[in-house]
């Protein structure tokens with residue numbers, strides 16, 4: 211009897227891990243990883259790869275313009291916090307297009323796994339590329355730092371042997387993190403930054 215109850219409990223636990231609330235409309239008890247099928251249909255329309263330049267050597271490819279004034283989008287962005295974002299990034303990875311090349315996909319690492327590492331792993335898997343963390347010095351949260359503080363953020367020195375480098379981050383704001391990474395990588399001729407969101411910096 212006890213064994214039966216134990217089995218039932220672990221079955222329920224497994225099932226509970228698979229079902230989720232939709233991050234947009236809140237519909238519950240579905241086997242979706244982020245959005246329900248109805249919301250996903252609406253959401254996919256908004257996704258389109260866009261490009262801009264951060265620097266003459268740095269191209270930025272992203273999917274979604276995020277303006278914090280857009281409340282619906284902001285709540286979706288915040289809903290990505292927490293576990294399970296790897297599967298979301300993996301699902302949307304074809305939207306960025308193929309990431310050609312054979313070198314590692316670099317990502318900023320503050321130590322524990324976060325969205326940048328989840329996204330880098332997802333893109334690496336779908337493009338058959340290795341990943342490599344760039345260790346960011348300092349532990350203060352980026353959002354709490356002043357602009358000057360963000361500019362001073364540094365990576366531990368790592369000069370890449372590649373002249374065409376790919377760097378993955380979940381959100382790009384002022385581009386200072388990407389610039390610091392580019393410097394730490396030895397200022398390669400071509401660097402592409404892949405991000406899900408681009409949030410225009412208010413201070414620029």
Ligand SMILES: [Zn+2]
Pocket residue numbers: 232233234235236237245246247248249250
């Ligand atoms: Zn929904």
